[in-house]
Amino acid sequence: MTTAKARRVALVTGAGSGIGKAVAVALGREGYAMVLAGRRREPIEAVAEEVRAGGAEAIAATADVTDAASVKTLFAKAKEAFGRLDVLFNNAGISGGAVAIEEQSLDQWRKVVETNLTGTFLCTQEAFKIMKAQEPRGGRIINNGSISAHAPRPGSAPYTASKHGVTGLTKVASLDGRKYDIACGQIDIGNAATHMAERMKRGVTQANGTVAPEPTMDPADVARAVVYMASLPLDANVQFMTVMATKMPFIGRG
Numbered sequence: 001m002t003t004a005k006a007r008r009v010a011l012v013t014g015a016g017s018g019i020g021k022a023v024a025v026a027l028g029r030e031g032y033a034m035v036l037a038g039r040r041r042e043p044i045e046a047v048a049e050e051v052r053a054g055g056a057e058a059i060a061a062t063a064d065v066t067d068a069a070s071v072k073t074l075f076a077k078a079k080e081a082f083g084r085l086d087v088l089f090n091n092a093g094i095s096g097g098a099v100a101i102e103e104q105s106l107d108q109w110r111k112v113v114e115t116n117l118t119g120t121f122l123c124t125q126e127a128f129k130i131m132k133a134q135e136p137r138g139g140r141i142i143n144n145g146s147i148s149a150h151a152p153r154p155g156s157a158p159y160t161a162s163k164h165g166v167t168g169l170t171k172v173a174s175l176d177g178r179k180y181d182i183a184c185g186q187i188d189i190g191n192a193a194t195h196m197a198e199r200m201k202r203g204v205t206q207a208n209g210t211v212a213p214e215p216t217m218d219p220a221d222v223a224r225a226v227v228y229m230a231s232l233p234l235d236a237n238v239q240f241m242t243v244m245a246t247k248m249p250f251i252g253r254g
Contacts, residue, residue: 014092016043018194026223028056065119075126112158138181190244
């Protein structure tokens, strides 16, 4: 792999499908050298091929964001391949489904929180280590939050708690990153038409107990927003951005 030049380098977790794939492809089109991370080799290799077909450099790296050693190996591979890291998109996450709080298993709680919150923390930690030491110094971290970081759905205790935690982590990383020229922001997404949101079209439980289908939006619209956030100079930052299907029941939810 070629050594670092004046290229921009981005790492996307959960890059094998959905929002992660859309963002990886969009950043590749903007000229970023891409590090694509996911648990399954085949999907991230396919996305890497798509990014390369668009003219950008890309490597695929299997990683489990809940495992500290795996995360360290991932970021070491990124640094070895490209010499620096300019953008981290913390995207890997799971929903955990809809389960009443009194019936929620501890194992499922831990799985969701470890993926969505601990995984974001571990990746942020490794990104800080690279970004504060590189020349030019600094970089940008964009966390995938959620509409549920603001308002919960029924039966979503692990997911909602994890995404509220991501908001707190975003604020701390933004504060702690100042002295290193590391900017951190969060994009809160509502009903992007991915596999995770497929159930929205079939109908999901509303706050009043009824079940109703909800509008969705194209993940490409999310990708454009992330590209904008990434494009800013490091002396400017989108701290929080909400991108949602216009007619989904968020404003007025409950």
